[in-house]
Amino acid sequence: MASNLGDLKVLVVEDSPAAAKLLQMVLAGLGIHQTFIARDGKVAQDFLDAADDLVDLIICDWKMPRMSGLELLCQVRTVYPEMPFMMVTGNADLESVRAAKKSGVDAYITKPFSARQVQSKLLALTNNMTNSIVYSD
């Protein structure tokens, strides 16, 4: 498992090309160059089925065609209960945050976001990942 941000392999699930581009640029700026872009939850699910070893962490939008971010989160929690999952969404209402939390989201960022927010959440998630390895040993 990745011990620092630069080693992370991230699956970005985002239907908006602009938002996906922005996230990819921010991740690259943080030293994360192993990123994959899926345009909706269904594409992401198929990618995970075929190559889950290429993904350490998922960053996902909520509102997408075919399969929403919340639906993907539920699927991921069933198959990969330990996969870190960060929601980056325009849904800023408490109800959405609660629903995501109930479904097992690890981090939640509302749009518009800053690079610092992404970095802070990623560092927290990376620390959790490292700690979980320490504890399991």
Added chain:
Amino acid sequence: MFGTSQDITESKLVEVELQSAMAGDRERLIAAGMSDYTSKPLDRRRLIELVDSWRPGDTTTRETREADMFDDGTPILDSHVMDDWQAFFSEDEFIELINSQATDARSCMKSLKDAAADGDFKEVETFAHSLKSSCGSLGMRRVGSVATALERACRNDRFEEAWCPRSTRSWRRPWRFSRNAMRKSSKRQPKTMKRWRGDCGNGE
């Protein structure tokens, strides 16, 4: 905040606060002899910028300030958002960011207009959502708020009330001004150009 009021040319500064900002208020009050204007509820940042702009020696001209604000004092572009991105990205990356987001926003606006012409509310909601996202990322506050209102209206089945031929006009001007402000922003250096992103625990 007003501890340095001695620096301000008092004869010039007359502020008028109104409980509500009506379109054209600013122009009428300026025409009546007021030097400047802000509306309630007060925006702390806006108020500080306003007071600062009247300091003696400030080189910002009235024309420049007016070009950066809408009539009700809403910034066309949230300069703090732009400064954040400019401090994070290299110059080339920053220009790439602006171009990609602006291209997407333009495409969204066209698709949204087409969907509205077809009466496809679901599509309008989808494109308004995307527009809100790309404009929000760049601090294009006014265009973002128009998109947010439209998305909410579609979600609540109030599309007919929210959309009319004037709707496109309501964001055309904010969009044009935002785009110009972005171009201007891309040509200047932010006040604090500190590339902080290296502190990622990966030695970069």
